[in-house]
Amino acid sequence: MAQRRQVSADDLQDFIEGRLSAERRGEVEAYLQSHPAEARRVEALREQAGRLRRLGSEMLTEPVPSQFLDILKRLKN
């Protein structure tokens, strides 16, 4: 069986951020299963990441003031 690659602090951060490939994610998950203290810390930060993704979402649906659309009229066709 192939030796499992080391899991670095950057890997854990990318895991928290959801920026890992499926393969690498599986390796990090396996690592965390055997490191429960680290797993709890990572899980807390993953929950935080999930909440952060929802922050300010109401601002994306409010109407944009008309001054912005006026500025876009300066674009040349």
Next chain:
Amino acid sequence: MAGEEKSDEPTPVGVHDALVAELPHLRRFAYYLTRGSERADDIAQETLARAVKHIGRLRPDSNLRAWLFTIAHNVARNEARRQRRSPVDPHTDLADLQPAQAQSQDSAIELREMHEAVLRLPPAFRQTLFLCAIEGLSYEDAAEVMAVPIGTVRSRLARARLALERDLAGSGSKGKAAEAGKE
């Protein structure tokens, strides 16, 4: 404030509609940059005016959102220099800010607390957290927006997450995040 100049180049096909679609994201970035100051929309409009003027500099392969954010970052920084004060407005009344609506009461409170804690972060942490964790930009794009190396984005992001976690764990006592890391 926003200059009246026309574009320097013809507008590439589709760019007008793409810009319209980016406006809410640009306004939200300006909001977080200024901690919800009333200057947020001025900065967003000045950013858009510069983008329109220099639309010919937009490369076909570049990320439009990151390009706009790069301009906004510079506009906000220049404005802060001109006014000889930090882009953080210490007089912003956090109680006036409206955090995200959520389905359950519990998560609405949680989101509100998080929103306020993010606004308490030092500017570099707040901006990094916004770009990477809220907008989901790549580290490369976030590095370009803030004109810092990718390693700096990574380290700021990790420290911002810990500062936020500490602030939220500290049962809402204000100002902890700000103490956690001035750069």
